[in-house]
Amino acid sequence: MTAELKRELHLSGQVRIHVAESHSTAINHVLRMLTRDLNRVLGSEPQWVDDPRQAQIRIALAGENDSCPQSPEAFGFRFVAGTVLHIVGHDELGIVYGVLEFSRRFLGIQPFWYWMDQSIKLQNEVMIPCVDYVSPPRKVRYRGWFVNDEVCLIGWKPVYPPTREVWKPVFEALLRSGGNMVIPGTDLPRHGVHYELASEMGLWVTHHHAEPLGAEMFARAYPGREMSYLREPERYEQLWRQAIQEQQHRKVVWVLSFRGQGDKPFWEDDPSFDTPLKRGKLIGQVMQKQYDMIREYVEDPVCCVALYGEIAELYQKGFISLPEHTIRVWADNGYGKMVSRRRDELNLRIPSLPRVKDSGRHGLYVHVTFHDLQASNHLTMFAGSADFLKSELEGAFAVGASDYLILNSGNIRPHAYPLDIVSTLWNDGTIDTEQHLQSFVRSYYASEHEALARLYREYAETTLPYGPHLDDLAGEQYYHHPARQIIGHWLQGKEAESDRRLDWAVSAGTFEQQVKGFEKRLAPALDRWKSWLAQCDETLAKLDDDDRQRAKDHLRFHGELHLSGSEGFYQLCRSYAAYRQKQYPQAFVLASESLWHYRRGLDTLRAAEHGKWADFYRADWLTNIASTAQNVDTLRKVLRMHGDSPDFFLWYKLYLMPETEKHIYLENTHREPLTDDDLATRLKERLFTDTNQEAEGNVDR
Template identity: 65%
Template sequence: MSGKVNEQLKLRGRVLIQVPPVLTSPVKHALRILARDLEAVLGSEPEWVTDGPEPAQLHIRLAEEQDHCEARPEGFCFRFESGDDGSRLNIIGSDELGIVYGILEFSRRYLGIQPFWFWMDQTIERQEEIVILCEDYDAPQPKVRYRGWFVNDEVCLIGWKEPYPPTGEVWEPVFEALLRCGGNMVIPGTDLPRDGIHYKLASEMGLWVTHHHAEPLGAEMFLRAFPGKHASYQSEPELFENLWLEAIEMQKDMNVLWVLSFRGQGDKPFWIEDPSFDTSEKRGAMISKVIRRQYEMISAAVQNPVCCVALYGEISELYKGGYIDLPDNVIKVWADNGYGRMVSRRHNNLNLRVSALPAGGDGGKHGLYYHVTFHDLQASNHLTMFPGSAAFLKQELETAFAAGTDEYVLVNCGNIRPHVYPLDILRELWTAGEIDTDKHLSEFVSSYYASGREELEELYRSYSAAALPYGPNADDLAGDEYYHHPARRIIGHWLQHKEAEPDPGLIWAVGDLPFAEQVKGFETRLEAGIGKWRAWLERCDEVIRRLEGEDSRRAADQLRFHGALHLSGCEGFYWLCRSYGEYSRQRYPQAFVYASESMWRYREGLDVLRGSEYGKWDGFYRADWLTNIESTVQNMDTLRRVLRMNGDSPDFFLWYKEYLMPETEKYIYLENTHRNPLPDDELARRLKAYFLESQDIDTK
């Protein structure tokens, strides 16, 4: 008898679970997770049986005809039975990944373990008894067939633990979270050593593996394998094809989404190394030829391979221009611009913003490569949460799905921990194809927080409203890199004495203007941003003070962390711009004070990183090599040392004498007792106080 309403299944202590006699690797991993979850909630590990007289309370198995479980890849259902010896839950999968999803859904639905429990430090409540209402359940078919993460720019994951490449201790929580989100594919890292376990472990846990578009078929980079050779397919086709054959042989027994592509070494157009390809026709013909050859090679080794082509960068432009011919059944993957808008990516100062969605009538299967985090040396968010709103993500993804890009979604997930909320939005979208953002936010907050939920929802909702707009488009919102990469460019341009000409690397942000006007352009934008981030952070602190238990620590990591990095970066960059203004007027002591102010604010960003490293997160941000807040602090220290040489050199006593020494001492002091130069920080603080009193600077 199955699934009667009002009947209950009660789980206490040591739960008896019947499992298949032969366990595949993905199911073994899922059972390990289930055992850990049951122990966390009920206090005891379960007992596994394959048969026997004692009735198991849970039965995990493949679907049978009488289950009426939807016969599709990755399908699963729950079926309840009741008898004289009580009720039993059957967790049934149509295949091994269906079983994995069924086990993880049981953990979420009945044990309360949320998809990002590890990354959000969810509080797991111990319970004496779990009471389950016996209602059958059929999992809906996800909107997107292939859905997953590209663990890209993953420097925090790389630097978190000592071993390199990262071990299972780092990768297992990543892959578990992805599976809990219903994901089924992954690019596990970027250009990691091939002796790492990342690809093998991902496959063992049930995930399809796929590849970076710069590493077609997952093959070794040509110049790594053949240093000193000319990386040209035209001149070295056999060497390229040998690498592809090796990659195919290594992966042919795994579930693989084969990426077909042809880019140059170092993720750039191949014609940079082979300039004879000087027309779109020649370039498109070569890319088409290589992709077809790769497809032939895979098809010869793998039955019914799943293949995709990343229409990214120059390949997208050539495809739209009609210069690339692709095999009929490959998935064409379209990419956003790194800031969430489905338009072409900005290349340095060129920002054409051409639509990056298939045109009507472009047949075949289509998918998306989408960023919730990005690294571009300009304005992207890497350490901080996606600055766009949930409504923006909803609009972009639902519009893209309407254009037919629902076969494949690959999300650039970065280092996971800073990006949980937008990743959860994408989880909902690739599952249901649409999202009610208010309902989702309410469910998200209630899943991870026990107190202050309405106030926390407001903070998540208003985060994007505090973001600094740096351009005219809705997606032109500054991430953390905006406060650091342009700032370091300004310092370099300044100290290299290039002020007479614009910095070409800043034109994208402030225009092709004289350097002083470029700096002023940043200053104006930053001044407005400071007020918004300061107000948001004050509201955040008010809410956190009222939260209970572990909620305050969680909100500090998941909300305040982001606002504090924005505010410290925004203020640091602003005072750098003010310093240049004073320097231009040859007011070197004032420029020195403002440069010190800038460094102090940037240093606060480092304190934010360190403050978020505790317990299992110890060392998590030590490898901040991309935004690289520490580098900015060092750059500012260099700048203020140079500024001090403009007027306080060679004895580094002159500013003290001019501004700080009592008038009664200036003309009678003895040098042998008054020549110990003040350290930079102390001098800056005392000069700041002097200039504030004399109203010769402001530090609002």
């Protein structure tokens, strides 16, 4: 190694920094991040100096001699005048990425430091090897998050819509992950700060496919008016023009679209469009009109169209023509597979990728979190493996879908690991999943790296397969939405007919067969999740306090939601079987077991709400574990009426009262009726013995 390569820049105390450029809002934000990072690592905020000759670090747009690639967002590190570091960027985002890469590479601040509660230790000195660096090109040009189904972010703080305090860590993590684009939330009030702040921080903003151009919903702007573009073209176009005018000076990836109000096909509100030809023709005409309107205000606009749902079908069949240069965005099925989405029990799995003959620009809309009222993961980590994500995205890139990638990121905190996987793919175009896992674990945990990596790896292997495809893996919603549907169908007295809403998950048959189908699928998952959690607890016991809490929040949390959910659903199914046999006390006990397991899920949410995370899961309104528990509690109260009503003392007398008391006690002095929990606990001990289908597991109420 030459003497030149051995040089090091030593940073300690107050680091002297010179910023050559006039400060845009994006650069101001990233300098705020750098100030915080240096303060946390070196214990002092930097000193901003006007004279570049006094600086240890200089931050500037790249000059002719800086060897910085002449491409958008490129940056580099150059060491000049001995050991002075120049962080140079080709443009504003180049400077932002350069500063954040300095923080990651030399200060150790990871992309998800905030969301993973990274332990950042104070250091006396940071030594930086004086080796120049040039950023490589990123695989995907427009890449970012759709912060969708963001109820935890909405409910975390008392102010609605979410404030800057909530959004800043979201956008910072996205920038640190190399993202440059965001859909900041779903149908949030227009006076919210989400779009404004995203633009301030240097991000491109884009739109939900149900909100073309980011315009206000027609039904909200014109309540009571007929929702028909043919009859109300001026009103629709007025909304689009207003949205364009409001955003014309921002960096925008414009979404061209035409769907009905509430994210559904428009012909549900206008049934005169009764053929694919009519529907596709109007959608194509509307998109061309939107494109032409944008060009009145924006030179060379970047536009895309989401090939999602009915629009994908019409486009693939040749019924929709798109404006020139529009990016075609292909959507996965919500479970990471690039095929069409399941609609109730209809699951055609039509490939959702450009064909070899397709020209033009193409991109992707993919999910690592989803909400579909069926089997999706919203609170828990993506159920598939890192290798599955690698295969799907690398395969999509190989057929040209690499101009754009919008990733459904949900509430960020529960999804840090898969978000990090996808950011590696959108940056590099490929990933060594094992190397990435080892790096991820070592970035956020101080010890037990192999054991922790094994838990992350085996998490996907433990998830419940509910169907024949590799992506048919249950997120936590599988244990809740179908369970509530079963309870509702049961208590509404509809048992004589099957529940068609469940056909996607279990073969069509009688309602009793449907419930039994869930029971059979759930049974194998119980031991698998118990085994995974036992390994998790064994590893947690060896970690220091910070790492133990982190592993609880980002590993055990997910496993416990899966186990408590699968146990709760399993015991619910067993309760129905006992009910069908008119074994009402047993059905009551099993329903109580189900409730106690679901309550453990609620306890898991509460345990994760420590420190700055207080109330983070308060707005669990989508999976809604609390609603499931309430439904099961209602069920067991109804079951108790089958034989214990009206005095709610009969089961005590029949099964629990000593034989010597049964024949001599006086009605006017009998005991206070037991609560549901107490009665269920005592009946369980009496009714479920080793020879009588013992209720499974010790239940912590």
